[in-house]
Amino acid sequence: MVCFRLSPVPGSGLLMLCLVLGAVSSYALELNLTNSEKATCLYAKWQMNFTIRYETTNNSHKTVSISDFGAATYNGSFCGDDHNDPQIVMQFGSGFSWIVNFAKESSSYLINSISFSYNTSDTTTFPDAKKKGVLTVNDSVGFQVPLNDIFRCNSLSTLEKDNVVQHYWDVHVQAFVQNGTVSTKEFLCDKDKTLTTTVPVIPTSVPSPTTTPTPKEKPETGSYSVTSSNGTCLLANMGLQLNITQDKVASVININPNTTNATGNCHSKTALLRLSGSNIKYLDFVFAVKNDNRFYLKEVNVSVYLVNGSVFSIANNNLSYWDAPLGSSYMCNKEQTVSVSGAFQINTFNLRVQPFSVMEGKYSTAEECSADSDLNFLIPVAVGVALGFLIIVVFISYMIGRRKSRTGYQSV
Incomplete structure (x- = not known):
């Protein structure tokens, strides 16, 4: 734990800011802000990343x-007093800052707004940016939470504005902590409520749609990757077919890898692959580590523009697919179905993924799915059966030939 001593604030005494940085459990960031009496007054832990699109000097993007x-710091973070509302103020990288503002009402508090600033003059991150200087994106959130509750949102949340996409997940936050004790009573975001009450973990069947979708040909296989500061950290090859049922109307969408962008991030315990395109707002595959020796597909989040102009969105963070040992990849050449909900399934073709322990940008030895293993087993069995049948045919032909030969040499 690292503690920063901040300057005195009128009416609040001397504040101590204590930070726990790095991957604590599965969390990338954790903040415990205390007041002059060393009692917790604001608590938060969360994961996040940012995607920034900028124009280059040659007019491309x-x-x-x-x-x-x-290397994040939290100088300026503040519990709040009679005149000022609480803030989380975070600085990181070269000129990046992130600010969350809270506000208090009679029996609740607001996660009021989020501000993100970045400096395109940083030639390391933006080596060929056309426009130089500090740019700020302000997003109004206005999310209301009961005063004595901790807000929880394990599902992926996304803010998109002015060429910046902000991703948040595994969020736990409580402003105005009462009596220095973080609440155990959780107030869930809508996505987590949906997963808890309506989204089945692994549904056994899909509701019969009123309209039968037009059969689609097999989708083209795409190659996707995620790169971190240490090089390629996630690899994925797959053909993807989305099966969506909304208002009893079924749709089938084949993802075209030639018009699909891949972004994401890699951490020690989690990894994210995000696909986006002209008709796909986002399709997220979230991988996790279990028992410190295996990985699996834990979560899928999707938001897709349908042909009727509506948007279909759903998420499930309680999946269990594509299980393989750490240090290897997972492979399934045969068609496989990932059931995200009763209304949304993903068919995969020629699948191979490795979200952890990628060495030199290459796949490690693959663990095959049971469908491929069964096929590999059946081939030699089929060959053996065919050879056995051939031997029987030859043997019968030989016996028939001998019988005819003996018949021709009978005495008279």
Whole structure:
């Protein structure tokens, strides 16, 4: 734990800011802000990353992902007093800052707004940016939480504005902590409520749609990757077919890898692959480590523009697919179905993924799915059966030939 002593604030005494940085459990960041009596007054832990699209000097566009917060500082973070509302103020990288503002009402508090600033004069992150200087994106949130509750949102939340996409997940936050004790009573975001009450973990069947979708041909296989400061950290090859049912109307969408962008991030215990395109707002595959020796697909989040102009969005963070040992990849050449909910399934083809322990940008030895293993087993069995049948045919032909030969040499 690292503590920063801040300057005195009128009416609040001397504040101590204590930080726990790095991957604590599965969390990238954790903040415990205390008051003059060393009692917790604001608590938060969360994961996040940012994707920034900027114009280059040759009038093209590039995208950068920001997910390294290892050297973050929190100078200016504040519990609040009679005249000022609480803030989380975070600085990281070269000229990045992130501010969350809270506000108090009679029996609740607001996660009021989020501000993110970045400096395109930083030639390391934006080496060829056309416009130089500090740019700020302000997003009004206005999320209301009961005063004595801790807000929880394990699902992925996204803010998009002015060429900046902000991703948040595994969020726990409580402003105005009462009596120095963080509450155990959780107030869930809508996505977590949906997953808890309506989204089945692994549904056994899909509701029959009123309209039968037009059959689609097999989707093209795409190659996707995620890069961190240490090089390629996630690899994925797969053909993807989305099956969506909304208002009893079924749709089938094949993802075209040639028009699909891949971003994401990698951490020690979690990894994210985000796909986006002209008709796909986002399709997220979130991987996790279990038992310190295996990985699996834990979560899928999707938001897709349908042909009727509506938007279909759903999430499930309680999946269990594509299980394989750490240090290896997972492979399934045969068609496989990931059931995210009763209304949304993903068919995969020629699948191979490795979200952890990628060495030199190459796949490690693959663990095959049971469908492929069964196929590999059946091939030699089929060959053996065919050979056995051939031997029987030859043997019968030989016996028939001998019988005819004996018949021709009978005495008269």
